[in-house]
Amino acid sequence: MSEDMLLHFSSNSSNQSDQSLPTKMAKLEARMTGKPSSAPPPQQQQQPVLPPQQQQQQQQQQQPAWQSVSSAVTAKFGGGIDGLAASLSSSDSDDDDNGGEFLILANTQKRQKLKEDDDSNVFERVEAMGDGRQMVVENVESKANSDLNRKKQGRGRGHSVSGRGRGSRANDQTKSQISSSTCSPSNGQLENSYHKQDGKPKEQFWSENRSPLEEEVASLQAKVAALEEELRKSHQEATDYQNLCRQLEKELKDLKDHEQQMKPKRIKIISDLLISVSKAERQEARMKVRQDSLRLGNVGVIRAGTVISETWEEGQVLKDLNTHLRHLLEAKEAIERQRKSLKKRQSDKGDTVDTETGIQEEDFLIQDEIYKSRIASIKREEEVIIRERDRYELEKGRLIREMKRIRDEDGSRFNNFQILNHRYALLNLLGKGGFSEVYKAYDLVEHRYVACKLHGLNAQWSEEKKQSYIRHAIREYNIHKTLVHHHIVRLWDIFEIDQNTFCTILEYCSGKDLDAVLKATPVLPEREARIIIVQIFQGLVYLNKRTQKIIHYDLKPGNVLFDELGVAKVTDFGLSKIVEEDVGSQGMELTSQGAGTYWYLPPECFELSKTPLISSKVDVWSAGILFYQMLFGRRPFGHDQTQERILREDTIIKARKVEFPSRPAVSNEAKELIRRCLTYNQADRPDVLAIAQDPYLTYSKK
Numbered sequence: 254m255s256e257d258m259l260l261h262f263s264s265n266s267s268n269q270s271d272q273s274l275p276t277k278m279a280k281l282e283a284r285m286t287g288k289p290s291s292a293p294p295p296q297q298q299q300q301p302v303l304p305p306q307q308q309q310q311q312q313q314q315q316q317p318a319w320q321s322v323s324s325a326v327t328a329k330f331g332g333g334i335d336g337l338a339a340s341l342s343s344s345d346s347d348d349d350d351n352g353g354e355f356l357i358l359a360n361t362q363k364r365q366k367l368k369e370d371d372d373s374n375v376f377e378r379v380e381a382m383g384d385g386r387q388m389v390v391e392n393v394e395s396k397a398n399s400d401l402n403r404k405k406q407g408r409g410r411g412h413s414v415s416g417r418g419r420g421s422r423a424n425d426q427t428k429s430q431i432s433s434s435t436c437s438p439s440n441g442q443l444e445n446s447y448h449k450q451d452g453k454p455k456e457q458f459w460s461e462n463r464s465p466l467e468e469e470v471a472s473l474q475a476k477v478a479a480l481e482e483e484l485r486k487s488h489q490e491a492t493d494y495q496n497l498c499r500q501l502e503k504e505l506k507d508l509k510d511h512e513q514q515m516k517p518k519r520i521k522i523i524s525d526l527l528i529s530v531s532k533a534e535r536q537e538a539r540m541k542v543r544q545d546s547l548r549l550g551n552v553g554v555i556r557a558g559t560v561i562s563e564t565w566e567e568g569q570v571l572k573d574l575n576t577h578l579r580h581l582l583e584a585k586e587a588i589e590r591q592r593k594s595l596k597k598r599q600s601d602k603g604d605t606v607d608t609e610t611g612i613q614e615e616d617f618l619i620q621d622e623i624y625k626s627r628i629a630s631i632k633r634e635e636e637v638i639i640r641e642r643d644r645y646e647l648e649k650g651r652l653i654r655e656m657k658r659i660r661d662e663d664g665s666r667f668n669n670f671q672i673l674n675h676r677y678a679l680l681n682l683l684g685k686g687g688f689s690e691v692y693k694a695y696d697l698v699e700h701r702y703v704a705c706k707l708h709g710l711n712a713q714w715s716e717e718k719k720q721s722y723i724r725h726a727i728r729e730y731n732i733h734k735t736l737v738h739h740h741i742v743r744l745w746d747i748f749e750i751d752q753n754t755f756c757t758i759l760e761y762c763s764g765k766d767l768d769a770v771l772k773a774t775p776v777l778p779e780r781e782a783r784i785i786i787v788q789i790f791q792g793l794v795y796l797n798k799r800t801q802k803i804i805h806y807d808l809k810p811g812n813v814l815f816d817e818l819g820v821a822k823v824t825d826f827g828l829s830k831i832v833e834e835d836v837g838s839q840g841m842e843l844t845s846q847g848a849g850t851y852w853y854l855p856p857e858c859f860e861l862s863k864t865p866l867i868s869s870k871v872d873v874w875s876a877g878i879l880f881y882q883m884l885f886g887r888r889p890f891g892h893d894q895t896q897e898r899i900l901r902e903d904t905i906i907k908a909r910k911v912e913f914p915s916r917p918a919v920s921n922e923a924k925e926l927i928r929r930c931l932t933y934n935q936a937d938r939p940d941v942l943a944i945a946q947d948p949y950l951t952y953s954k955k
């Protein structure tokens with residue numbers, strides 16, 4: 254394009270020299286830019302060379318829409334017709350990086366060329382055109398600016414790029430129309446000038462002498478038109494988007510309304526399904542209990558006068574086993590009797606042959622050997638039967654617990670599948686503690702199973718006792734709710750049900766608790782026991798690394814639960830203590846002496862002469878007892894004693910040294926850990942963080 258223009262200028266400049274040419278050029282440029290005609294000579298107009306970064310920035314700002322012309326103009330000369338003139342000359346060069354200096358130079362050369370051109374008519378025409386085109390360029394600039402603003406607003410939308418493409422295509426398409434439509438000069442001066450000069454019809458003149466500059470201007474106008482079209486389309490698009498947006502908003506609202514309407518229905522369907530499953534489970538549980546009762550036994554009623562009491566009646570399997578054992582015992586006793594009489598006869602006869610029976614000495618020996626062998630065989634049989642009976646006894650224990658659970662469930666006022674707090678669908682009873690019932694439940698909001706612990710205040714309690722219980726439960730909740738650890742049961746929620754009942758929502762642990770595990774299999778392999786105690790210690794370490802340290806104080810098998818993957822979790826913070834920051838190294842005062850389960854509490858908790866000081870070392874002792882029990886099937890101190898007897902006989906106060914049975918075989922490392930945990934003197938016993946470093950617990954080699 255600029256080459257054309259250069260040609261145009263050159264062709265019109267027949268080598269005549271005219272001294273006024275530079276002045277005219279300056280005038281022309283001044284008019285086109287709207288500057289005063291006393292424009293400085295070309296070398297003074299030289300713009301400062303912008304650093305490449307600034308140039309690029311400028312280019313980026315000016316880039317869209319009228320890129321082909323304006324980018325060159327504005328980027329290199331800051332816009333205006335000065336820039337246009339410069340671009341005419343600069344575009345001779347393909348190298349955009351030459352910068353303003355080179356372009357100004359080129360411009361100067363061109364002017365030099367023009368200097369030699371003496372055809373003043375041409376300049377008049379150009380001048381006239383310049384006047385007219387200045388308006389067009391201004392128009393282009395203002396359109397381009399508005400386009401630029403629009404692009405800025407809609408930046409990032411892909412269609413701005415394609416818009417540019419469309420613009421240049423439109424440019425090509427409209428080029429042919431331009432001369433007749435957009436280039437039809439409104440500027441009478443321009444029209445007259447052409448008319449006067451050539452004396453030809455206007456259309457002919459336009460078609461024959463259409464200058465490249467005019468074509469350029471026409472092309473720009475076409476671009477402007479294309480941009481305007483694009484703008485119009487964008488407006489249309491924006492309106493369409495707004496409409497679409499409104500439509501989507503409405504659809505969303507409808508969906509939400511629908512969702513709101515469907516919610517109760519969905520909840521109803523889910524809870525109905527859960528109820529059907531739970532009912533089936535209840536039925537199955539009761540059927541199993543009935544079947545097992547036949548084998549293992551049942552609760553019978555004994556009436557003694559007016560007193561009715563319950564008693565356990567053995568089931569058929571246990572009856573048969575006992576009968577079998579009795580028969581074996583009888584057989585054993587009969588053989589023993591025979592043996593005795595044989596021995597007697599042997600001693601009576603001395604060395605002679607038994608005259609009555611004719612039995613020789615050797616015969617006595619053989620007969621005795623037969624009896625001995627038979628007795629040994631009966632004993633072996635007895636052992637098998639006893640093992641079998643023990644297994645059935647364990648089954649019987651599980652059956653009795655299940656019977657109790659079913660009885661508690663049947664007697665519970667929450668057994669009718671209520672939905673608590675509008676979100677917890679109560680299912681089946683998991684178990685009943687001292688003051689609470691724990692139900693499996695389904696959280697209809699979070700869509701997960703939870704354990705609902707229903708704390709019932711006894712209506713017969715005094716108001717003071719009720720208040721104390723509530724205070725206690727709130728304290729437990731406040732401690733427990735802040736605990737978030739893999740080996741601590743989560744506490745999710747708490748709410749009141751009625752004046753005498755409130756509920757805590759706990760993470761549901763679908764596995765058994767450790768108490769149930771140990772009742773089913775009293776001795777665990779060391780490997781299994783070890784990983785359980787490791788997890789318990791990890792939970793305890795968490796409790797002791799918090800800013801507000803916590804002593805659990807009630808670690809026992811019933812307070813260790815397992816989830817469906819067998820992960821052990823510590824629960825029940827009902828007796829736990831917050832260790833105040835200012836507590837001394839000896840520990841804090843034990844204010845609830847007498848609470849807890851005595852088999853698992855350390856000697857300092859039984860101190861009567863002064864208020865005991867306790868620390869996390871209480872939990873270390875309890876964990877040691879737990880580990881011992883898992884390995885040996887019994888507790889090390891007072892295993893067969895009742896709580897009351899432990900207290901009466903000072904069993905734990907006397908528990909100075911732990912003894913290990915010879916069987917089952919247990920590693921020395923395990924025994925050493927137990928010894929450390931059960932260190933009698935509290936001051937010498939390691940605390941939770943210290944014992945947690947034991948290589949046995951960290952699985953590291955010593």
Ligand SMILES: Nc1ncnc2c1ncn2[C@@H]1O[C@H](COP(=O)(O)OP(=O)(O)OP(=O)(O)O)[C@@H](O)[C@H]1O
Pocket residue numbers: 683684685686687688689690691704742759760761762763765766811812814824825
């Ligand atoms: N989060 C839980 N997930 C699954 N089962 C649980 C959960 N919490 C408690 N249970 C079960 O519910 C039953 C009753 O628990 P609860 O804590 O009330 O009894 P407890 O510890 O025997 O009594 P107490 O706390 O009064 O000494 C137990 O069998 C226990 O295993």
